Amino acid sequence: MRKHLVVLTGAGISAESGLKTFRDSDGLWENHRVEDVATPEAWHRDPHLVQRFYNMRRKAAAEAFPNEAHKTLAELESHFSISVITQNVDDLHERGGSSKVLHLHGELNKVRSVKNESLIYEIGDRQIEMGDLAEDGGQLRPHIVWFGEAVPMIEPAVEICRSADIFMVVGTSLQVYPAAGLIDYTPYDIPVFVIDKKRPQANLPSNIHFHQGAAGEVLPELKETLIQMI
Numbered sequence: 001m002r003k004h005l006v007v008l009t010g011a012g013i014s015a016e017s018g019l020k021t022f023r024d025s026d027g028l029w030e031n032h033r034v035e036d037v038a039t040p041e042a043w044h045r046d047p048h049l050v051q052r053f054y055n056m057r058r059k060a061a062a063e064a065f066p067n068e069a070h071k072t073l074a075e076l077e078s079h080f081s082i083s084v085i086t087q088n089v090d091d092l093h094e095r096g097g098s099s100k101v102l103h104l105h106g107e108l109n110k111v112r113s114v115k116n117e118s119l120i121y122e123i124g125d126r127q128i129e130m131g132d133l134a135e136d137g138g139q140l141r142p143h144i145v146w147f148g149e150a151v152p153m154i155e156p157a158v159e160i161c162r163s164a165d166i167f168m169v170v171g172t173s174l175q176v177y178p179a180a181g182l183i184d185y186t187p188y189d190i191p192v193f194v195i196d197k198k199r200p201q202a203n204l205p206s207n208i209h210f211h212q213g214a215a216g217e218v219l220p221e222l223k224e225t226l227i228q229m230i
């Protein structure tokens with residue numbers, strides 16, 4: 001049986017594709033703090049603003065291309081059984097060739113009815129405005145997990161982590177829970193690799209293999225080391 005490589009990714013893996021991270025930049029969008037447009041409160045206060053924010057992000061993601069980091073993870077599928085658990089809402093893992101991708105925080109290219117959260121539509125890079133309705137008459141909203149909302153995909157993600165043989169964390173500051181806590185569900189004796197430009201300020205096990213650098217450079221270099229572990 002192939003070894004199960006579980007990879008938790010964050011905004012840093014898409015940085016070299018030109019998409020902004022959250023906590024590296026000044027965190028502002030048109031003078032709003034990003035947190036202020038990614039909450040249910042923001043949606044109630046100013047839904048036009050929230051739609052505009054996600055329309056902008058949807059367009060930026062659609063215009064971006066997978067980088068060497070995304071592609072290397074896809075290439076590793078010929079050696080490992082790989083599960084990617086991503087906090088990213090872009091689809092660069094899928095477009096890079098990864099076949100098993102779980103989105104913890106939703107997906108930019110999907111929207112759903114405010115009346116029924118299982119009425120979900122794939123919209124590609126289409127822009128959504130107030131007044132665009134689902135079949136049930138509910139306003140369409142981004143299919144995104146906002147701050148303060150439940151993270152429905154966390155349970156399957158926990159199960160995936162429990163069955164990891166190797167765990168890898170790429171390009172996340174590990175500041176946002178419950179995603180940041182997933183590492184606690186991995187078997188205690190497996191190898192853990194962390195790849196980031198900066199060592200995350202999180203409580204990580206002392207035996208992690210930290211590789212400092214850009215994901216698009218480090219992952220291709222690390223590929224052989226990983227293959228040797230089979």
Ligand code: APR
Binds near residue numbers: 011012023197214
């Ligand atoms: N290669 C590797 N790591 C990088 C690169 C790069 N080229 N560029 C930046 N990084 C690292 C940063 O050092 C940082 O540790 O990526 C991490 C990005 O961290 P955040 O901006 O906090 O993004 P993330 O951890 O994905 O945020 C989690 O917070 O805002 C919410 O829902 C949003 O999913 C997001 C969640």
